[in-house]
Amino acid sequence: MTASSAPPRTPARLSVRGLTKHFGTVRAVEDLTFDVSPGHVTGFLGPNGAGKTTTLRMLVGLTTPTAGTATIGGVRYTELTDPARTIGVALEASTFHPGRSARAHLQMFAPAAGADAARVEQLLALVGLTGDAHRRVGGYSTGMRQRLALATALLGDPDILVLDEPTNGLDPAGIAWLRSFMRGFADSGRTVLVSSHILSEVQHSVDDVVIVAHGRLVHASPLAALAALAVRTVTVDSPDRAALTDLVTRRGWASEPAGAGAPGALRLLHVRAAEIGAAAFAAGVELHLLTEDAPGLEDVFLRLTGQTTGVAA
Incomplete structure (x- = not known):
């Protein structure tokens, strides 16, 4: 990814402390604590229904915790002075207006992220959608929607990238490209948190793993340490x-x-x-x-x- 002309920033650590979310009698997340460090790709892993998406939604202020905190550089998402420049988030690849083109979608969100027309075109090229940018998103495949979700998350040239199941719908070439992109993003000193319910999908690109089941933390370590449990x-x-x-x-x-x-x-x-x-x-x-x-x-x-x-x- 081409670096922006903005002054350098110090990437922030993501910190989750005692995070809990109950929906009535359902305990979606229970007393969850972990950190995500700059310069690392961290895999947030667990079966479907383990509480991953709920945790990510609490991290970015879309869901209110029952207890505990999720902070970015020590502050909540809602307290960030420049959220689009701090953290880019792709939680769902199905929330696009079906009648809007990919280019129009990015152009609509660009002003809030401080991005110009050149940035929009740069991102369309980065995710491989330039040739289809004029098409309505309603006709996109799941993989194309995933690419557009990533481009949207990158509009503000953020220091932190949070991706929820980003390989869904991608073909092998797309998955290989995404791995390379996440690796380069982290190697530049930035932070990636990527969720998946299948370890094999991310094990070739992550440095650390945070594993949850039934809303609770079951393991957190560098990926290499996971092998010691075999x-x-x-x-x-x-x-x-x-x-x-x-x-x-x-x-x-x-x-x-x-x-x-x-x-x-x-x-x-x-x-x-x-x-x-x-x-x-x-x-x-x-x-x-x-x-x-x-x-x-x-x-x-x-x-x-x-x-x-x-x-x-």
């Missing part, structure tokens, strides 16, 4: 399952049923296949299956959020 497993089976179970008990290995993928087999935790094979050979236990599974970050994410077979729809 549980290595080995799936094992024997024609003599009683002998295998006895061996597992005597060795003190943690185990669980392997599930539908290998009915009747065992999944052993925190142990290597070589150790199991050697112990089985020494004990005279014949093995018909010995498969080591290297856990990925997605496995850790699913375990932290209480999911077992995939991300909830």
Whole structure:
């Protein structure tokens, strides 16, 4: 993104402290606390319904918290003197007037963001919509609407960018472009907070992760630290399952049923296949299956959020 001619600014930290939101008896967000640092891309992750969008809406003053605070550089969004220049937000890609063109949409919001006609054209080019800028947004695909939402968020050339599920509707090339853009934005010293319900969509572009489930924080760390929570497993089976179970008990290995993928087999935790094979050979236990599974970050994410077979729809 081309830098503006405005004087340099010091990017602000996003801080959430004890943030809570109840809708009647529904506890959408409960006592949530985390920080988002300048120069980082932070993934805000959790299943659909985990409270991510509600949290982001409280951050930008669209929803009033039941308790706690969400601040930008120590102040609430409603107290910012120049919000469009401080934080750009793309929460939904479906709130455009269907009869208005992309160019007209940006031109309408440009004055409030301090942007001129040249900035509008620059952003249309940046998000790849120049050729379709004259078309009515009602005829846009979901991915094109996502690009227009990003362009709208960038009108004020903000220091902070907040994106809610921005890869929805994007093709692989669009996702790769967005990753590169977020990386460059953060590398310039600015701040990105991007939400997703699928870790694999953002794991190649984020530095830090904040994971929520049922409105509560379940994990916050640099992405690299998330891998330390991975549980290595080995799936094992024997024609003599009683002998295998006895061996597992005597060795003190943690185990669980392997599930539908290998009915009747065992999944052993925190142990290597070589150790199991050697112990089985020494004990005279014949093995018909010995498969080591290297856990990925997605496995850790699913375990932290209480999911077992995939991300909830």
